Amino acid sequence: MKRTSPRNILLVAKREYLEQIRGRAFIFSTVLLPLLIVGGMAASYFFGRKAGTGAHIAIVAQNVSLANQVRREMLYDTYAKYTVDVAAPASPENQAALLNQLHAKSIDGILSIESSSSGAITATYTSLASVGFANIGAIQNELNRGIVNQRLLAAGIKPADVTAALKWVPIETLQLNKEGKAGKSSGIAPFYKSFVLLLLLSMPIMLYGLDMARSVIEEKTSRIFEVMLAVARPDDLLAGKMVGVGSVGLTQIAIWVLASILVLGSSLAAPLLSGDFSLHLSWTLCLLFPVYFVLGFALFSAIFSGLASTCETSQDLQKFMPLAIIPLYTGMAALPLLLKDPDSFWSIAASLFPLTSPYVMLPRVELQMPPIWQIGASIGLLLLAIWGALWFSSRLYRIGILMYGKRATLPELLRWLRYS
Numbered sequence: 001m002k003r004t005s006p007r008n009i010l011l012v013a014k015r016e017y018l019e020q021i022r023g024r025a026f027i028f029s030t031v032l033l034p035l036l037i038v039g040g041m042a043a044s045y046f047f048g049r050k051a052g053t054g055a056h057i058a059i060v061a062q063n064v065s066l067a068n069q070v071r072r073e074m075l076y077d078t079y080a081k082y083t084v085d086v087a088a089p090a091s092p093e094n095q096a097a098l099l100n101q102l103h104a105k106s107i108d109g110i111l112s113i114e115s116s117s118s119g120a121i122t123a124t125y126t127s128l129a130s131v132g133f134a135n136i137g138a139i140q141n142e143l144n145r146g147i148v149n150q151r152l153l154a155a156g157i158k159p160a161d162v163t164a165a166l167k168w169v170p171i172e173t174l175q176l177n178k179e180g181k182a183g184k185s186s187g188i189a190p191f192y193k194s195f196v197l198l199l200l201l202s203m204p205i206m207l208y209g210l211d212m213a214r215s216v217i218e219e220k221t222s223r224i225f226e227v228m229l230a231v232a233r234p235d236d237l238l239a240g241k242m243v244g245v246g247s248v249g250l251t252q253i254a255i256w257v258l259a260s261i262l263v264l265g266s267s268l269a270a271p272l273l274s275g276d277f278s279l280h281l282s283w284t285l286c287l288l289f290p291v292y293f294v295l296g297f298a299l300f301s302a303i304f305s306g307l308a309s310t311c312e313t314s315q316d317l318q319k320f321m322p323l324a325i326i327p328l329y330t331g332m333a334a335l336p337l338l339l340k341d342p343d344s345f346w347s348i349a350a351s352l353f354p355l356t357s358p359y360v361m362l363p364r365v366e367l368q369m370p371p372i373w374q375i376g377a378s379i380g381l382l383l384l385a386i387w388g389a390l391w392f393s394s395r396l397y398r399i400g401i402l403m404y405g406k407r408a409t410l411p412e413l414l415r416w417l418r419y420s
Helices: 006-021 024-050 064-076 092-103 133-154 159-165 189-222 224-228 234-264 267-273 283-308 314-320 322-340 345-352 357-367 372-400 410-419
Strands: 056-061 083-087 109-115 121-126 174-176 182-184
Touching (some): 006 024, 024 234, 056 064, 064 109, 064 133, 109 133, 121 133, 189 234, 189 314, 189 357, 234 283, 283 314, 283 357, 322 345, 345 357, 357 372
Antiparallel strands (some): 109 121, 174 182
C-alpha cells in the first residue's frame, strides 16, 4: 500500500490553489463580500435612525391643557422631529376631519386621549401603517410624561418645579477591564463588530467548504480521479484539496485584513475610531481569527468532502446543506444572548460545541474575554472533531470517488466504513 506523500499533497494543493485564485469568483467575492457587509450595515444603521422620524401627529383630547402638555413633551424629542397638531376640545367633526386627513396621508397618526369622570385616562393611536415597538414606546413615554406634568400642575406645583423634578438623568456606561479598572463602554460598537466577525468568518468557511464539495463531485463526474489515483492515494488527494482550498480562504482573509489596515489608517476612518461608535481590534482577536477560520474550514470541508464523494450530482449535495446552515443560524441566534450575558450557560456551551464554536467564540471574545481554559477547550474540542471528521470522511472518500451510477444508501455507507 502506498504511503502518504507530502509531495503529492503539495502538488494537489498547488493545483487547487491556483485554479481557485485565478477564477473570477475569487475576485468578486474578495471585493464584493466586504462591500455588501459594510453597505448592508451602513444602510441598516442609516435607515434605522431615519425610521419613525419626522412624523406628523394630531392629538385629539377633551382636556386642552393635557393635550398641550403632551404636545410639549413630543416636541422636546429633537431626535424624532415630530410635527404635532392639537385638536381640542375634541368633537365628532374634528375626529372625522382628521380621519380623512389620515386616509389622504396628510398626517401620519392620530393620538386620541380620553379622560373619564373618575380621572382615569385612556389613549389610542391610529395610523395607516403598523407602528414599530420603538416608535410606539417613544410616543407612550411622552404621553405619560405629559400626563404627569398636567397632574403636578393641577396640584398647584409651579411649572419650574415640575420641569426640575422631571429632568432626565443620563446614565454613563462603564466597563470593567481585566485589570479591574473601569473604562468607558463602547456602546453599540461591540454588536456591529461581533456581527461583522460572524459574517467574515462564516461566509468563507461555508463558501469554500461547499466549493470543495462541489469540486469533488465535478472531478468524480469527469472521472479525472481515475487518472489522479494512478499516482496518488485518496488520502493525499483529500489532504491536498483541503490545504489548497484552505490557503485560498486564508489569502482572501489576508487581503481583507491588509485592506482594513490601510482604510483604518487613513483620515477617512477617523470618525470610526473615536466617539461612541469606535472600532478597535485587540491582538487576541487578530490572532484567534485565522486559528478559528482554519479549524472551522478543516471541520466543515472534511465533513462535506466525505459526503460529496457519495453524491452523483450537485443536486444530491443539497440534502446535506442543513449541516452547514444550521450551525451558522445557531451562531446568529446566539448573538443576542451573547450581548445580554456572554458568560451564561448557553453562551459557553455554544462557544465550546465544535460545530458552532468557530462562529460564537470570536464574538464572545470581542464582547467579554472568556477564561483562557475555555478558549483552549474550544480549540481542543475542534481538533478532536476534525480528527473524527477526517477519519469518517477519508473512509467514505476512498471508495465513494470510484462509485458511479447510483446514490449510496446508509447500509452501503456503513459497509464502506468497514471495508476501509
